[in-house]
Amino acid sequence: MMRHLISAADLTKDDAVRILDTAEEMARVADRPIKKLPTLRGRTVVNLFFEDSTRTRISFEAAEKRLSADVINFSAKGSSVSKGESLKDTAQTLEAMGVDAVVIRHGASGAPFRLATSGWIDAAVVNAGDGTHQHPTQALLDAFTMRRRLVGRDAGLGQDLAGKRVTLVGDILHSRVARSNVDLLHTLGAEVTLVAPPTLLPVGVGSWPCEVSYDLDRVLPASDAVMMLRVQRERMNAAFFPTEREYSRRYGLDGERMARMPGHALVMHPGPMVRGMEITAEVADSERCTVVEQVANGVSIRMAVLYLLLGGQDQTAQQTAPAPATEEK
Amino acid sequence: MSKTLIRGAKVLGGAPQDVLIDGERIEAVGEGLSAEGAEVVDAAGRVLLPGLVDLHTHLREPGREDSETVLTGTRAAAAGGFTAVHAMANTFPVADTAGVVEQVWRLGRESGYCDVQPVGAVTVGLEGKKLAELGAMHDSAAGVVVFSDDGKCVDDAVIMRRALEYVKAFDGVVAQHAQEPRLTEGAQMNEGVVSAELGLGGWPAVAEESIIARDVLLAAHVGSRVHICHLSTAGSVEIVRWAKSKGWNVTAEVTPHHLLLTDELVRSYDPVYKVNPPLRTERDVLALREALADGTIDCVATDHAPHPHEDKDCEWAAAAMGMVGLETALSVVQHTMVDTGLLDWAQLAERMSFRPAAIGRLTGQGRPVSPGEPANLTLVDPAYRGAVDPAGFASRSRNTPYEGRELPGRVTHTWLRGRATVADGKLV
Numbered sequence A: 001m002m003r004h005l006i007s008a009a010d011l012t013k014d015d016a017v018r019i020l021d022t023a024e025e026m027a028r029v030a031d032r033p034i035k036k037l038p039t040l041r042g043r044t045v046v047n048l049f050f051e052d053s054t055r056t057r058i059s060f061e062a063a064e065k066r067l068s069a070d071v072i073n074f075s076a077k078g079s080s081v082s083k084g085e086s087l088k089d090t091a092q093t094l095e096a097m098g099v100d101a102v103v104i105r106h107g108a109s110g111a112p113f114r115l116a117t118s119g120w121i122d123a124a125v126v127n128a129g130d131g132t133h134q135h136p137t138q139a140l141l142d143a144f145t146m147r148r149r150l151v152g153r154d155a156g157l158g159q160d161l162a163g164k165r166v167t168l169v170g171d172i173l174h175s176r177v178a179r180s181n182v183d184l185l186h187t188l189g190a191e192v193t194l195v196a197p198p199t200l201l202p203v204g205v206g207s208w209p210c211e212v213s214y215d216l217d218r219v220l221p222a223s224d225a226v227m228m229l230r231v232q233r234e235r236m237n238a239a240f241f242p243t244e245r246e247y248s249r250r251y252g253l254d255g256e257r258m259a260r261m262p263g264h265a266l267v268m269h270p271g272p273m274v275r276g277m278e279i280t281a282e283v284a285d286s287e288r289c290t291v292v293e294q295v296a297n298g299v300s301i302r303m304a305v306l307y308l309l310l311g312g313q314d315q316t317a318q319q320t321a322p323a324p325a326t327e328e329k
Numbered sequence B: 001m002s003k004t005l006i007r008g009a010k011v012l013g014g015a016p017q018d019v020l021i022d023g024e025r026i027e028a029v030g031e032g033l034s035a036e037g038a039e040v041v042d043a044a045g046r047v048l049l050p051g052l053v054d055l056h057t058h059l060r061e062p063g064r065e066d067s068e069t070v071l072t073g074t075r076a077a078a079a080g081g082f083t084a085v086h087a088m089a090n091t092f093p094v095a096d097t098a099g100v101v102e103q104v105w106r107l108g109r110e111s112g113y114c115d116v117q118p119v120g121a122v123t124v125g126l127e128g129k130k131l132a133e134l135g136a137m138h139d140s141a142a143g144v145v146v147f148s149d150d151g152k153c154v155d156d157a158v159i160m161r162r163a164l165e166y167v168k169a170f171d172g173v174v175a176q177h178a179q180e181p182r183l184t185e186g187a188q189m190n191e192g193v194v195s196a197e198l199g200l201g202g203w204p205a206v207a208e209e210s211i212i213a214r215d216v217l218l219a220a221h222v223g224s225r226v227h228i229c230h231l232s233t234a235g236s237v238e239i240v241r242w243a244k245s246k247g248w249n250v251t252a253e254v255t256p257h258h259l260l261l262t263d264e265l266v267r268s269y270d271p272v273y274k275v276n277p278p279l280r281t282e283r284d285v286l287a288l289r290e291a292l293a294d295g296t297i298d299c300v301a302t303d304h305a306p307h308p309h310e311d312k313d314c315e316w317a318a319a320a321m322g323m324v325g326l327e328t329a330l331s332v333v334q335h336t337m338v339d340t341g342l343l344d345w346a347q348l349a350e351r352m353s354f355r356p357a358a359i360g361r362l363t364g365q366g367r368p369v370s371p372g373e374p375a376n377l378t379l380v381d382p383a384y385r386g387a388v389d390p391a392g393f394a395s396r397s398r399n400t401p402y403e404g405r406e407l408p409g410r411v412t413h414t415w416l417r418g419r420a421t422v423a424d425g426k427l428v
């Protein structure tokens, strides 16, 4: 296992499967009355958020607390930390405090990579989303959700996503979730198709390990999972598409479109959803939609990542089952 | 001692000859010249060039003396073999009045390391709205000929047209930083395969090429000359080549870093590779080398852009754009153009001295190595190999992309009107 988790592209298939398997073990902890493991007792994890994201921060915090880590939340938003040097200063402050891991969310692509590689800090770095670059734990929890639903909770152990057809729809250009998912799903053997208006696909997307289509209706019948990405309304002011109505007509998922998907196919969304834009309420609230499940799975995945980076070390290769908590807390 | 005999130097890479400097001028060039009364510099194996001339230098004074001053910048220039640099106008205050350009010009004279020819801003405050007093800057002691809003593009077509026309009255030239602003909002690096992966805002080639296309057409229409700064794409080369084939008065420069480095380096997210225009692709690099070799691109210009450490020791998006270049330019050009067989030393002299001096209408710079000419000379040891060590830079800033990289060639001596500014590799 690597020292940091910066990009989904850095994970080998074995790494990824090990994380998913470990997350299944972690999920069992969540089913117990005492949802706590002693694994990271005495270790300090900082949630360093330069960008607001209550959902992601709470998910990491829950994971850290269930592993008994000491948790420090550092919200840099709104303080004077918009300039770059502060990342270094903040990092060195945390280093002086002896933190073991930094979970970082930053608006600038590459900030976690810089934090991990510039010699500013010794702690393990977990990327909780950087600019329009990567959000690897999101991709892992998405893959976890797909494996559970499409392969099976127990049947999935040790398995990848070979042959599964996954469609990502929406603002690919500005999406770190899309980049992470394309990388990880490709590593896990899935076939990925991106669907978006051409304005919301990056120049250079042709080199990605996936297909690209502008036609959602053509792709839906051949999808095992369809992930709808959030489309911000402001994008239309920058002429990425003409109107909200036209966007949802061409690229949104409504009940009629959902009916064209195979019966077993999932509808996924990393949240927060813009109902009426990329997804209708009917679809969002349907049985097929895994949004709530994804949130729960996020905690298990983040537990697994922190466990493997900080606590698990080498022994996890043989023994993925963490010992249950022996005392109440 | 007023006499110096440079013994056995390959003048412009040719057969070994002696060159005698007397006072400010070259006294004689030939074989077996008498060393009587002269200090002798043994130049066996070395190449003697006319002093290098840079059309594009950011000296940062006034305003950002924490990154460079005229003195430290001209020392860096001398160390790199330059005897004249054009100081860009994007200082604080902007060099958009006769007063500021005269100040910079005077600081250059006082430094004594390298001639400083100020560039005047095209528009007031580099804002692209109102023409600066171009005539007043030309008529000042600084004698400004080159005008540029560099750092910003003169994007308004009417302002650009008027500037091109207006400076004809005194044989001026507008040097355009070609960057269509709307197409480069939030731009962080070259737009392409790498930017798509890294999630950094793209700076598309078309944002440069569309402005160059417009400006060569404008220059042709009004019969003016235009100079294109730091050309960086294969497409820009095609446009300039086409404009020149029409006989239009277009000149262009390329930076050393665009001749060597590509956007693959940005994968490190190390802001030392952040520059404007951005590093492009291998295909662009090869096209730029070919264009410099065939004369489509007239000259090399450093775009020396010093920044203090803290402006680069941060995450990519927050970092300043630019690289220092004066002290590595000759080595990079030797590496990419001479050692590859694309240029010989005489052609390099054309592109790093004669042409830039001619474009800037400098007198006394970019002259042949001949008796009677001003003794502005650079002696190079082309056999030298060494890793770049920024700790040894004369520049106040260290933001070089070449740290630790082995590059060929070393300037051992520089003479500015007969006075050694560099001797045995050290500033005098």
Ligand SMILES: [Zn+2]
Binding pocket: B150, B151, B152, B177, B229, B230, B276, B277
């Ligand atoms: Zn420029």
